[in-house]
Amino acid sequence: MIRSLYTSVSGMITQESKQGVITNNLANVNTIGFKSGNLSVKEFDRVLLYNYDKIQNGKNYRQDLGEISLGSKIDDVNTNFTQGVFEKTDKATDFSLEGNGFFTVERNDGIGVNRYYTRDGSFHVNSRGYLVNSSGDNVLGVNLETEEIEPIRIESNNFVLDGEGNLNVEGSPLYRFYTVDFENYSGLQKFGDNIYRGENERETNNISVRQYQVEKSNVNVIKEMVDMMTVIRSFETNQKLIQSIDETLGKAVNELGSVR
Known part of the structure; x- marks a missing residue:
């Protein structure tokens, strides 16, 4: 549960940075010779999950469950040097x-x-x-x-x-x-x-x-607007996921742990 929270937060941070790059591109659409930027994203190192629930001959053996990603992080801001009109x-x-x-x-x-x-x-x-x-x-x-x-x-x-x-x-x-x-x-x-x-x-x-x-600037306004809408939707999705995780954690603390 906590891992999911960190993953969603890292996604929101990344989308916020993407929004900053897109905003800068749109602000310079009329700047002579300006070259647009693009944010590169990569994921954190993947983590291998395993347990020792498997029992054979009275002994617990390691059982690999698979890998899990801990979210995304900012890699670099690349510049598009394509010639403008x-x-x-x-x-x-x-x-x-x-x-x-x-x-x-x-x-x-x-x-x-x-x-x-x-x-x-x-x-x-x-x-x-x-x-x-x-x-x-x-x-x-x-x-x-x-x-x-x-x-x-x-x-x-x-x-x-x-x-x-x-x-x-x-x-x-x-x-x-x-x-x-x-x-x-x-x-x-x-x-x-x-x-x-x-x-x-x-x-x-x-x-x-x-x-x-x-x-002129090589900023493609239509592409930047589409990217902006995508970033906003992705940010909202992560935001709703965090709210859902928060509600679940609240129930785990206040209800499951209560004495009846």
């Missing part, structure tokens, strides 16, 4: 990536300057002439003259992305975006502000950068 804009500072890979941005965390990665190409030029994202992080590019990786400085709104993927400012090619990819996306962690952090980046040219368009 593209939307045309009229802003020269809007860019998108077609294929696998990420833009690279640079952020000063107070203890040092670190690199992060994003699919959100909705940039703008700040007051110092640098191309930055919505959080003010510098977008990194490769200086075509020195081949150094550095923040892209445009200092002008008169720029265009040419057919070779180079940023031309006032008619002169100055930078190409420092786009990177990873061997294994499971090592990427969401950091907030629609950026990721990871290790072992490698520059990739197997990706197309497009100007005047952005990549």
Whole structure:
């Protein structure tokens, strides 16, 4: 009886966490470049039940009754990196990536300057002439003259992305975006502000950068709503089961144990 109570409670905790992931997905349905998350669940180690009720020749022998699960637990939150659809804009500072890979941005965390990665190409030029994202992080590019990786400085709104993927400012090619990819996306962690952090980046040219368009979120609203209804029903089922177990335990304590 107590095992059933723990199993139902663990199920409610898991469903509550699933609801949080789904809510976050729906909240970011209009966030440019957002990638939806999915909660992975696994069960606790199974327990073997047995007793010694079997008697042969006056001796008790062990009798295996089978395995029992003690409920579910949260394994990990996986990110779906499927590419979203593209939307045309009229802003020269809007860019998108077609294929696998990420833009690279640079952020000063107070203890040092670190690199992060994003699919959100909705940039703008700040007051110092640098191309930055919505959080003010510098977008990194490769200086075509020195081949150094550095923040892209445009200092002008008169720029265009040419057919070779180079940023031309006032008619002169100055930078190409420092786009990177990873061997294994499971090592990427969401950091907030629609950026990721990871290790072992490698520059990739197997990706197309497009100007005047952005990549929309890959959240499937219909799927998320269906998943939400499933989670709610599962939560309610576990809740009713706990109420039933509680009533049974109450009767066992107050009625079966009473002196008549």
